[in-house]
Structures are given as structure tokens and as C-alpha cells.
Amino acid sequence: MADTVIVVGVRRNREKVPISEIKQMTGRAGRKHDGSASRAVIIVEEADEEDVRLEMSDSESLKIGSVMKDTDVLAFHVLPEICSGQFTEPEHAEEWYSRGFMSFLGGKQNFTKAFERLKELEAIEWDSGYSPTELGRVSSRLYFSPADIKAWKDNFSFMFEMGLENDDVAVAWALGNVPVNRMSGDFGNHWEAVELCRQALPLGIEVTKGCITTITLWRYLIGGPPVGKMRNAALSLRSDASRICSALKDIDSKVMRWGMEDFFEELTWRLKRGIPDNILPLCRLPGITKSRALWLYNGGVRGKYDIPDFLKNISEDEVDEPFLKAMRDIVNGVQ
Secondary structure, eight states: OOOOEEEEEEEETTEEOOHHHHHHHHHHOOOOTTTTEEEEEEEHHHHHHHHHHHHHGGGGGGOOOOOOGGGGHHHHHHHHHHHHHOOOOHHHHHHTTTSSSSTTTTTOOOOHHHHHHHHHHEEEEESSEEEEEEEHHHHHHTTHHHHHHHHHHHHHHHHHTEEEEEEEEHHHHHHOSSSSOOOOOOOGGGGGGHHHHHHHOHHHHHHHOOOHHHHHEEEEEEEEOOOGGGHHHHHHHHHHHHHHHHHHHHHHHIOOOOOOOOHHHHHHHHHHTTOOOOHHHHHSSOOOOHHHHHHHHTTTSSSSHHHHHHTSSSSSGGGGGHHHHHHHHHHHHOO
């Protein structure tokens, strides 16, 4: 083992690393089998020095607890057991819980309340015992909070009823106005993106407290204004886009019957490529990428029927041959 351990920095992705991790780094790397001491050096920014000194000397930072004390978290962990048929009564969950870490620490849980919460979220139903609903199965299968699954169901139902599926801000709201799968952080010099998003929300749409940041990030992912330092948070949301859209397709086909499978297929594609609604008709054309669509849009093209006249008015050296061929193929399909 090393005689000297050096930890460079106490931040990861601009977020402070828990002090328990710092202690673990220094302890594991510096441990020696002969029982002698090792030296640990932690290099921190001046602004973090005082906090790190206090936390390193505070034994509270090493206390171990359990997140199972939160009712919603407990309900989330109980749901897969209900879906598998292991739990049909709160008593079954209590027996399971008695073997867990929080029970060992003397913690108590109100499983009746957790089951009632799942029923409130339309994840389970009672029929001579609790069983999962289709929403509950979607939540368990795709590992989303049942609170988010219900929120997505309600949000998209409202959006479709309002006829707002072609409004990018409304779509961002439907994705981001949820209680669990949301982000927070500092937009730096790009706070205007939040205000622009808030101002663009259609009449009748209400934002739940704490959700406007996530809504703004979803809007960015479908071609909205830049979000500065929050870009990494947006990309983290994007990594869940396919899974979220899969959940929405299941909600559509198994619960709500919206008939919007194609919409969700296209939404997955748009979120991965950052395609806003203004160039969407062009991006649907064969051979037209996002950058080509933007170039055509800025040249006044709004759809395939504008391309024949546009092609007549440009010189062949303005675009490369593959792009030119793609436009010619579109023209041949129009005529």
C-alpha cells in the first residue's frame, strides 16, 4: 500500500464529492498491513477548504442510513414485488422489510401508507388483494417512479386534448412537469432560456413548482435555445429519452389508447438529434439531414413542394453532390 496518498480536488462534474468518499479514498489507498500510519494530502480549491476541514473532522459524515425511510421511495421498491406476485398485502411487505437494513437499525415503516400511495398513483388496485395495474407494470418494467408514470400519463393526455402535440414547448412541458425525473442547477449566462420557455408556454398549461428547469432542458433537446452550463444535465435527460418514450408508447397502447405511437417514435428520433418543429417537415424527407434542413429553411423552403423552385434558383456549386442528388430525387418524387 502507498505511504502517501494525494487526492486532487473534491468536486466531480462541478458537484462536491461526499466527504465519506474522500475518507474512503484516503483510507483504502493508504492502509498498510504493518499497522504504521500513512500520509494523506487533499488538494482543494480555496473556497472549499473550510468546509472540507470541518467535514473531515466530523464523525457524522460516516453515519450510515437508509433511503427506505421515504414513503415514495419505499413504494417504488415495493412495486416490483407486487408486480411479481410476491406481495398482495402490506403484511407481506412488512415481513420482507423485517429482513432489511433499516429494520436492523430500528426503523419503522407504514406499509399501509406506501400501498395507499401506490393506489393513489394508479400503480396498483385492490381485488381480494393488491395487484399491479398496467401503469404499475410499466413503472416496474422500465424502472421509473410510479409518480412520474402517472404524471406523464396526465400531462400527455392534457396536451393531446388541447391539440398541442405540434407545440415544442408543450411537449417539453409534458416531459418535464414530473415530480422525480427532473433536474436543478445553474444556467450561468443562459437564464434567458428559462424565461423564454416560461413565456412560450401555451395558455392553460400550469407548471408544478420546481419543474421549469427540467422543462427548459427538454425544450433545448428538441432544438430550443442553448442552456449553457446545464448542457450536461440536458444530455443526462437525453440518455433516458428512448426509455421514456417506450413508457409513453406502453401507456398509449395499454392504458389510454391515444393512437399516438408514430408521434412517440418520431419524438425519440427528434430528442436524439435536437430537431425543432420548424424544420421537422424537411427532416422527414429522404436524404435531408438536420444541417441540410436548416440550410433549406433559411433559404425559404418549408416543405417538399418548395424544393423544385428552390433548386432552379441555386447554382450547383452551392451544395455538394450528395445533397444535390437528394434534392433532385425529392423533386422527381414531387413531379
